[in-house]
Every structure is written in C-alpha cells, then in structure tokens.
Amino acid sequence: MRPRTRQIRRRPLTVRQALLAYTSGSAAAELREHDKGTLESGKLADVAVLSQDIFSVVPSALADTKSLLTVVRGRIVHDQLAAPSLP
Known part of the structure; x- marks a missing residue:
C-alpha cells in the first residue's frame, strides 16, 4: 500500500507579498528590522x-x-x- 502524502496547494505570491518578502522580510531574516526593511525616518534605505x-x-x-x-x-x-x- 502506498503511503498517503499531503498535497500542498501552491498559489503565486501577490506583488505586495513579494515586495514585503524582499524588503521587510529580508531585514527580519537578518535581525535588522530596527534599521532597515521599511521606508521610515532614521532607517537605512x-x-x-x-x-x-x-x-x-x-x-x-x-x-x-x-x-x-x-x-x-x-x-x-x-x-x-x-x-x-x-x-
């Protein structure tokens, strides 16, 4: 008998989701969201x-x-x- 596998439904990212992943998501991955990742006064950009x-x-x-x-x-x-x- 074949083991049951769970299918993952794949959906493309929206433009907003992709932009957030590239900007604030990348800053969070570096643990640098305090100084980059969003356009705010005092942050690197x-x-x-x-x-x-x-x-x-x-x-x-x-x-x-x-x-x-x-x-x-x-x-x-x-x-x-x-x-x-x-x-």
Whole structure:
C-alpha cells in the first residue's frame, strides 16, 4: 500500500507579498528590522524608482518594468532620468 502524502496547494505570491518578502522580510531574516526593511525616518534605505506602478499593472506586464533610478547607500548607482550629457 502506498503511503498517503499531503498535497500542498501552491498559489503565486501577490506583488505586495513579494515586495514585503524582499524588503521587510529580508531585514527580519537578518535581525535588522530596527534599521532597515521599511521606508521610515532614521532607517537605512536603498530605493528604486520604477517605470510603472507595479501594484496596478496586470501581472503579465510586470516583466516590462524598468528601473529608472536606483539609490544604494545614499549614492545614485543607476539614473535613466538624468538629461543626457552633451559631447
């Protein structure tokens, strides 16, 4: 007789769940939620400005999202918003 196995129902994460896992969830895993993981005064923050509102687009359009500006440790490391420099 075959042993009974419990089936796990798999459901995809919502965009909100994925963002929280990546931000505050990662900070909690490092035991650093007191100084990072959410945008609050006095906390460390790496920030990305995205090309579209990831909470309102259809899931199939999420892959089209681009980073327009990325700030890491207070320094701009990627900037598509800046005016192109002249030669």
